[in-house]
Amino acid sequence: TQLLEQSPQFLSIQEGENLTVYCNSSSVFSSLQWYRQEPGEGPVLLVTVVTGGEVKKLKRLTFQFGDARKDSSLHITAAQPGDTGLYLCAGGQSGYSTLTFGKGTMLLVSP
């Protein structure tokens, strides 16, 4: 069974702070995706990383895929209340058509 462990499970910070969310596994993934889910909505894809060591930036969000393609991190700079939501990582493996999701990190950014 492929498992993705996310940490922390819950994070409450003030506007303007920086934070990092982690996604770890003992399995190798061919791709790793990050989603954000807001209350009452389905997850929305933020980024897909496919190469070990890859770093992608999306405005104040920086995503990194580990060299061994077993882990990933999401760093948010100067968090804003609009960043509040559940952040999910999901791993895909070649030859499989389904994704394995972590349980998520619930982020609350207060003004």
Place this chain on the structure above:
Amino acid sequence: KAGVTQTPRYLIKTRGQQVTLSCSPISGHRSVSWYQQTPGQGLQFLFEYFSETQRNKGNFPGRFSGRQFSNSRSEMNVSTLELGDSALYLCASSLGGGVGYEQFFGPGTRLTVL
């Protein structure tokens, strides 16, 4: 273009009943996947349909079933409901099956079993 739609958005049932949930994918998308989301287990894969054929199935009992129609719309059915079936059921569509295709999620159906 319109996103993934799911109906109904909210549903309350009692133990032993059965329920049918519906998902309309984005126009042109042929793959539909279903997930169950609970606070304790997170998102768990139920099954995936592509061109009316079930291609993958998660580790759920036979009470959970689904189907896909020729217009790619999909339904999932849960029979003999149990309290533990209370969850948010999410549907996701993509152009093709496989992890290389972006999945677009609907808002989900919140099922409560009393």
